[in-house]
Amino acid sequence: MCLEFIGSNDWAVSDNDQVSPIGFDIIFPMMINYASELDLALPIKAGLVDLMLRNRDSDIKRRNQNLDYVAEGIGESFDWNKAFSTQQRSNGSLFNSPATTAAALIHCHNDKCLEYLHMVLKEFKTWVPAIYPMDIYTRLRMVDILESLGVDHYFRYELNNILEETYRLWKEKDEEILEDITCRAIAFRLLRIKGYEVSPDELGESVFDQEQFFETVSMQMNGVNAVLELYRASQFRFPEEDEGTTLGKINVWTSTFLKQQLLEQTIVDKQLQKQVEYDLKNFHGTLDRVGNRQALELYDIDRCEILKTAYRCPSINNEDFLQLSRKNFNVCQAQHQKELQQLERWYAECRLDSLKLGRDVLRVSHFLTCAILPDTNLSDARMSYAKTITLVTCVDDLFDHYGSRAESLEILELIKGWNDPSEMSSTYGSQEVEIIFKALYSTVNELAAKASIEQGRCVKKNLINLWVEIVTSFMREMDSSSDETAPTLDEYLSFAWVSIGCRICSLTSIHFLGIKLSEDIFTSPECTNLCQHVSLVARLRNDLQTFKREQDEKKLNSVNLQTAHGAVSEEEAISNLTQMVEYNRQKLLQLVFQTQGIIPRECKDVFWKTCKISYYLYSESDEFTSPQQMKEDIKSLIYQPLI
Template sequence: MSLFHPHSCSNPFISVSTDSGANPTADTNSSNDLCFKDSKQRIKKMFNQIELSVSSYDTAWVAMVPSPTSHCNPCFPACLNWLLDNQLPNGSWGPCRPHPLLIKDTLSSTLACVLALRRWGVGEEHMTKGLRFIESHFCSASDESQLTPIGFDIIFSGMVEYARDLNLNLPLRSTDIDVLFHKRDLQLRRENSKGREAYLAYVSEGIGKHQDWEMVMKYQRKNGSLFNSPSATAATLSHLPNSGCLHYLTALLDKFENAVPTLHPFHVFPRLCMLETVESLGIGQHFREEITSVLDETYRCWLQGEEEIFLDLPTCALAFRTLRVNGYDVSSEALAGFAEEHFFNSLGGYLKDLDAVVELFRASQMIIHPNEQLLEKHISWTSHFLKQELSNTSKCAYKHKQNIMQKVNDALEFPHYASLERLVYRRNIVNYDVDDIRMLKSSYSSLSIGNKDFLRLAVEDFNACQSIYREELKQLERWVQEKRLDKLKFARQKLAYCYFSAAATLCPPELSDARLTWAKNGVLTTVVDDFFDVGGSEDELLNLIQLVENGWICLGPCCRKLSGRRRRQSQLWMNT
């Protein structure tokens, strides 16, 4: 995995110029083919190289960790230098992508960076510019329409307190600070549960010197981190020397050099998301080798019981569903830890993580063995929870919230056993978000999750298939006319209906013969049905039955001559 700084990302689109003297149609086709091939190549590379945005917020907290040998010096000076080199012109340290609804995220990141500089007494000019940005945008801290990082009220208030400890004068009115502290106190007084305990451990940097650090250590993972969160791990290490935390952060900086993401490790989930994306957009056939590699690697991690899968509900549910759909032997018992009573005592349950519940709902539909009551129970409580959230959520004008609720609605309305592939592809193409920004304590994005190359390739492929389908429908229309089926007044004209059912079920372009045969059989079945219902006399119906029973349809030119209408009907069947 590698990091990218979004503010310096180049446009992923390629530009192809055409020769003014060339054939415009040929040049357009050539340009489209080149774009198509380049998009495929970029996606293939993404399967092997996961890129995740840098987190200024988490990098700042890592920069604040003192050296274990001298508390007067930073343990990770490279992070401090990164902060000095990456302040934006407006004085902020921004989130993964500039966005008008991410001001809270920017405020949180900027204050964390200012605190890191103040902690080590460097970057006076940077601090001044950062404080000026905070002052001019502080009104957004209480704006409910903003996208809110997890734990913002607790963490931002905690950083304000830490600023006081560092004798840093924040340009904020005392009344505004009092409002912040009041909102924090309300959160801290919420109902007591294991989910709340996990939440308070996750936002440890906001609680600071008031935190029960021994309680926090209950959530330490095998890799030494707290929740795979660099910021929570750094805050813990700053207050409680721990070799596991130090090892995790040191390994992180060995890998990424001078800055960190908001989440690490982050390897299994984005690759599964890529697999899910190419399959759900109808372009999986272009990446069979990459898909097989992801499946095999995920299955290996599954068998080894890796924490990245089994301690994270969205990853575990997505891995289970993907592996089971593709024929891998995975037990539903792996999802036992996410039963209703366990979920609401977890961090995700406390936060009412809709993405996690949707993934569990979809995974629980993969029942292939008898007596998998666990999955049935999951379907019951997750569907109830999602319906409740859907009904309680007012119509939101913000794309981020709309996307989540659309995902919930689609999961409930279109279960996997009641979906037609081509319609699913089209719906997913229409709803695909190329700017998929996700929010933890800081926003993050990955080129592997939201990317224009996926959408471009999907649209091109979908339109190419549609062209094939249109040509096949024209071919069938000619067949109907040649066989004079359109002259049968008693028969319903169901060609489009019959072909639609074929194209929606037998999608791949190479299955043309199967689609045509399906549609023809559907049309002929409709004709016979109508002939028996309204079109034929009793004698004619008996004649047709006798014809079928005697095998005349298979005799072709050897069929004996029949007279009148019966002959025409027999010839129709023999020639189709």
């Protein structure tokens, strides 16, 4: 039956579009050669066998080195004693590969090698996997998949235990982690994100650049998937880890390599190709829930990993995970639809729908909030964030587009006074001013009352001060735009980082995470630094996408402030700001991931998620003002259930 299968599929040997197991072109011809030496009648044409053997010899000469993983396809000419001295693991295997280890035992007796094979047969009886053991890799992939599917919160205790054990093994330099670059890259990324102190130098010198990587690692680890995991790991570097360091070097060559693979269309696995495209497009702008939907659409329970054989791990590709994730997504979606209805009622009751806004503020605000705070238990946090974005946009548009300076100043004075509109005797300067202030007054009071119950203390004054701060920054922006002398870049950023709105949205919503927060947290340098870094990322990315339009509108922008009077070229200005964005993003991640400090990790994550919004909105356009991709994402996230 096996021979019939080989004979009926011999055409696949010469089909370049076939997805082949690792080392197939070297191992399979040797198997056919062994069969011929045993005088087995093979249903394969002699010419095809000769072609396979010639291709095998050519492949061996081309690779020249790092063939240890497929040594069973080389035979007597391979230096087996050297392989045992350099590649044998503590469990007796070569590369944790039963096939390579068995071949080694044929050519060179080794007691530890024999013990390993007995152990594998005792475990699996009548069959053996392509790799054994691979427990750590499998567990880490499971952690990664559950997070990507958006259901990790159901298994938080178990997943934390996995990462704690992984960190212990990382410190002990466990072979199963350090000998597999893919596993090592995943471990580094997941551990760093969770706040464990892991050095990127542990990724090894063999991953510094593309040439060194492909020259020094075995065939087992030099595929696109390994490079993609290294690329992902390199995205979580800190300011001191620039292009001259391990992560910086990895980032440069992996991103270049993956882009080249897409350009040349050499990634045969179409799902992997989609994942590479998705990660390269806007890695830091992947909003949690949008990423969950993407992962669910790519998740295939029948998907196999192609090693020396096709291998499907039930704890990675799991029907139960898929069903749970779909149900969780649809439950969240149903709740988000109800919340949108509540927001629409609030919007109408506040008469905000009568303002001359040129963008769908409410729907966009709701979508962004649901995308970064999807947990069903965080409804109040989502509502406070969405309402704050909406109100900030309404006030900003009054200052920027249709309001006079007198109206803008009146809004600021009304907020500073914070008098009940029903008890005010004086009239408003305009209907817009009246609508905005009444909406602000009722909404902030409502949020303050809820937050006070959550926190066990009054927070109204703090929320009002946040509004005074941001509207003051709007005022400074307006006045500076009309001044004959433009501010310096530093002067502009000293107030423009506040006016982008990240600080007020984040600090308002963290009152509703179910965590008691002391007053000291909001006045701490740590909180100030988190606010500044996330706000500078958002402000500068916004400016980079809008500077041409804002130049025509005679508005302040960090690009145009640099290029004014020919100080620097447009390209230099953009380069300067891009570097500033990257520095502040890396600094923000460092603050979020570090375990010391007084701000709980759940709160710090809100700043990180807010940073993702800025990457999402200002990637290739201004998605907030002219949503393109967002329209599709809103549809898939809020309206289209998973079947």
